[in-house]
């Protein structure tokens with residue numbers, strides 16, 4: 001859930017008098033992960049925000065969103081293969097595990113132990129709505145399962161969704177989420193590295209989803225190999241600068257296709273979100289077919 005502009009303004013307004021000049025440190029957006037039963041809010045404060053401002057913002061936020069029981073501030077960039085970051089507890093109490101509900105999909109997770117972004121819900125629905133009955137779908141870098149579960153939920157006639165994840169904590173949540181959503185048998189969680197685990201599905205998939213903008217290109221060979229001999233669709237995520245959003249992603253896909261005697265037709269190319277100032281997470285949907 002993203003904070004609505006109205007609430008944001010209200011927060012600033014609420015705090016204007018108490019904070020005076022320091023109202024400039026009130027973050028311009030934040031995430032709430034969880035549900036009515038309990039949620040965690042995650043804020044990103046501008047550099048130099050004083051502690052009393054952080055506390056005031058967190059307390060105001062908990063007054064506006066009664067389900068938020070714990071407020072965390074981002075304390076580092078995302079790091080490492082698991083794409084985790086450090087957090088600082090600003091206010092509230094209780095654990096960091098929540099059940100987030102996204103378009104009817106229940107996702108149990110702990111944002112301090114696994115990657116999860118509630119801002120990508122629309123993107124997941126967009127990908128899921130393209131899946132056709134009878135498809136076998138490979139979701140690489142599956143996290144706690146949001147893409148795989150959204151696909152199986154939106155397309156109940158999907159043959160199978162294979163979901164590979166390296167982080168044991170995320171895998172454990174994914175297994176639990178498959179059960180929570182009653183999608184056993186449809187979603188197949190796999191613990192391990194896409195480099196080695198994808199082999200079991202070489203030549204077996206109609207569609208491959210690659211939601212790891214930092215480095216998905218290193219796994220494009222595996223994605224091509226997973227597709228059926230007649231080809232299929234790859235949803236390829238990549239980071240790109242504002243001045244040239246798609247050329248590099250197109251080039252990477254075309255190079256891999258050429259190496260394998262395949263052709264690539266771009267079905268769609270879009271900006272998913274802003275990663276950093278003037279750097280965007282983009283997604284290219286590519287139809288891969290044998291060259292005639």
Ligand SMILES: C[S@@+](CC[C@H](N)C(=O)[O-])C[C@H]1O[C@@H](n2cnc3c(N)ncnc32)[C@H](O)[C@@H]1O
Pocket residue numbers: 081082083114115116117120140141142143144145146147164165166167170192193194195211212213
């Ligand atoms: C950007 S997160 C996306 C997670 C999930 N798809 C989502 O949208 O919430 C990337 C995930 O890929 C996992 N990962 C990184 N390298 C991997 C690899 N070589 N094989 C399998 N999973 C990997 C990380 O642990 C992380 O959970």
